[in-house]
Amino acid sequence: MTDSGTAYDGSAQPDARVLELRERVDRFVRTKVIPSETVLDSGGAEAAAALTVLRAEGRAAGLWALPLPADLGGGGLAFRAYAALAEAEGASDHGPAALGSAPLLDVTMLNRHGSARVREEYLKRLVAGEIRxxxxxxxxxxxxxxxxxxxxxxxxxxxxxxxxxxxxxxxxxxxxxxxxxxxxxxxxxxxxxxxxxxxxxxxxxxxxxxxxxxxxxxxxxxxxxxxxxxxxxxxxxxGAGGDALSIAGERLALGRTLRCLRWLGQAQRAFDLMCERAATRSGSRGPLADHQLVQQHVFDALLALRTTRPLVHEAVALLAAGADARTEVGLAKVAAARMLQQVTDSAIQVHGAAGLGPDTPLPALFRGGRAARILDGPDELHITSVARRVLRGHSRGDGAATRG
Missing domain, CATH: 2.40.110.10 (Butyryl-CoA Dehydrogenase, subunit A, domain 2)
Known part of the structure; x- marks a missing residue:
């Protein structure tokens, strides 16, 4: 852990290679992707050209498609190892596309359930970024x-x-x-x-x-x-036909967990901007960092980050093990969406009017936090489904209060 709020789930520390990859991904996103966000957000030919450059730089840096299968041209990084660096990659919405991990859900689904022709015709091209x-x-x-x-x-x-x-x-x-x-x-x-x-x-x-x-x-x-x-x-x-809901369920569990990891990275980014603003900005009554209400924002945001991260990594661990993670994914999804909205809201408040304008990424991060509470199922869906699963466990008398 560091004072910035960055921490890993203590149940499984990443190995040295993964930590080194995480540092490189973090550096790439901060120095290459984030400075290009304005162009990338604008869309059109200029955005496409900028993304092409970033992808070439990602390949040259050895960071291309890290969580995708090695036999298809990816980095072959196991999901649990990838989770250790997915926050850094997802600190920008454009990080996964720039580094080739964006098709992870489609590649996983087609690899498991696609016909021989589908796997042969499309998978390597998806991993290579030739098609989307x-x-x-x-x-x-x-x-x-x-x-x-x-x-x-x-x-x-x-x-x-x-x-x-x-x-x-x-x-x-x-x-x-x-x-x-x-x-x-x-x-x-x-x-x-x-x-x-x-x-x-x-x-x-x-x-x-x-x-x-x-x-x-x-x-x-x-x-x-x-x-x-x-x-x-x-x-x-x-698949065999008629099995869309089971295939979709696999995809949603992985997709929701990936979103949670990326929301953690975006919230960390907002938190760091808030702390930098508080430490360097002075008002009529002295440095913002000395104001107790600003300190309250910092504390509450750090608490939200630190308490959400273990929930997300618990879901990661269960998915990686092939276990039933429905309860953990539901908890993580609601917690991470709320956390992103809370942290970015605090960061905007500490920035004042500057946090509402175009000179920081905070409006976009806040917009993402609000949308997060609806994307991949609204909060209400996850709240009711998790609660029902927990209560069913108790009604059976087996004490299954946490896992369905």
């Missing part, structure tokens, strides 16, 4: 908390291919993606808990359209997409 993938689950009239109400439909054609029609929204990265995994109903009717499948759709297919961008709290955001009779090859069905 995204994931489309929620729909305009269907909350992500009720996927069984999915209305997007996939009909089997005589040749075995699928014809997919429907609309999805809040699909991150859809505008620049080459592939999109779509949850669609292949049997039954909306409301049925069975009959949902995942299909990998090439975005260049006739009938695929990006409808519009969906700004999040006024900033650039994900997209709404439409599929109008898009024909998908038979071997682009993931």
């Amino acid at each position: 993938a995204c994931y489309a689950m929620t729909e305009p009239d269907v909350p992500g908390t009720a996927p069984f109400r999915t209305a997007t439909r996939a009909e089997r054609r005589p040749d075995g291919s699928w014809c997919v029609s429907g609309r999805k929204w809040f699909t991150s990265g859809a505008a620049g993606a080459d592939l999109v995994t779509v949850m669609a109903r292949t049997a039954g009717t909306p409301g049925d808990r069975e009959g949902l499948s995942l299909l990998l759709v090439p975005t260049g297919s006739p009938g695929f359209r990006v409808v519009r961008e969906l700004p999040v709290l006024g900033a650039a955001g994900p997209y709404e997409i439409e599929l109008d009779g898009v024909v998908v090859p038979a071997d682009h069905l993931l």
